[in-house]
Amino acid sequence: MMDVRNNFKEVEGKMSEGKAGVLVILLLIIVGLDPIFCEAFNTALHLEISNIEHAAAPRVMGGSILLSYSPLSISKSVALAMEYEDYRILHRYQKNKHGVFVLSLPLPEEKQKIRYRLIVDGLWTTDPNAGIERDSRRFLVSYFILPDTSGAPAPGVKVLPDGRIRFTHRSAPGNSVSLVGDFNRWDPFLTPVPESPVYPGVYSVTLTLPDEAKYYRYVLNGKEITDPENPRIARNGLGESVSVIE
Structure with missing residues (x-):
C-alpha cells in the first residue's frame, strides 16, 4: 500500500518572492538602511541597528553578534577583521541614521572568545567598547566573550561542506528527541x-541522506512536531504538517 505520508503538496507559507522583496526594500528605506546591508533579513535586528544612538559593547541578539562604533572624529569607513579568519576578511560597518557605525554578524559556531581588530579609514586599531589584550604576536586586539550557548550549533537544518546534513533542535534540557522522515520510513526509533x-x-x-530525502519531523518526548526553526512546511495526504529539508 502506498504510504500517504509521502504524498506531499508543498505550501510555501510565505508571500511570493516579488511581494516579499518589495516589502523588504520598503522597510529598509523606512529605517534608513541600504538594502545591501541586509544579508538575512530580520526585522527586530535591523530596527535595533537603526535605533542605536551610542556605541556600546558587542552583544548577542538572536542568532547575531551586534557591534557598534562611534569615531572620535569624522570617519568615512569602518571595518572589522577576526582572528579566526586570519584577519583576511573585512566585514564592513554601515552608518545608521544617528551617525553610529553598526555591524551584525552571524554567530560563529563552537566559539566562546572572539578576537578582532578594527580598520578605521584604513588604519588598524582596537574597539574601545570591547576588551583589549595582546595576541601571540604582541599586537593589541579587541575581544569579547560569547554567552555559554552562543557557540552551539545554530538550530535548524544546515548542509555541511562535505554534503552531510546537520539537524539541530533546541528545547529544555533532558528531553527525549529523535528524527523521523522519508529517509528512515518515519520510524521514531x-x-x-x-x-x-x-x-x-x-x-x-x-x-x-539520499538525494531524494526531503521531509522530516522531530519526535519530542513521544510527540511529533515540525521544526520550529524551519519556515518551509508541507502537508501529507492526512493533512499532517512536516518540515522540508532546505
Missing part, C-alpha cells in the same frame, strides 16, 4: 538526536 554534553538543551545529529 531509528534516528535518535542526542543532547550536547557541552550545551544543555541543544540536540543535534548529522546524517548522510
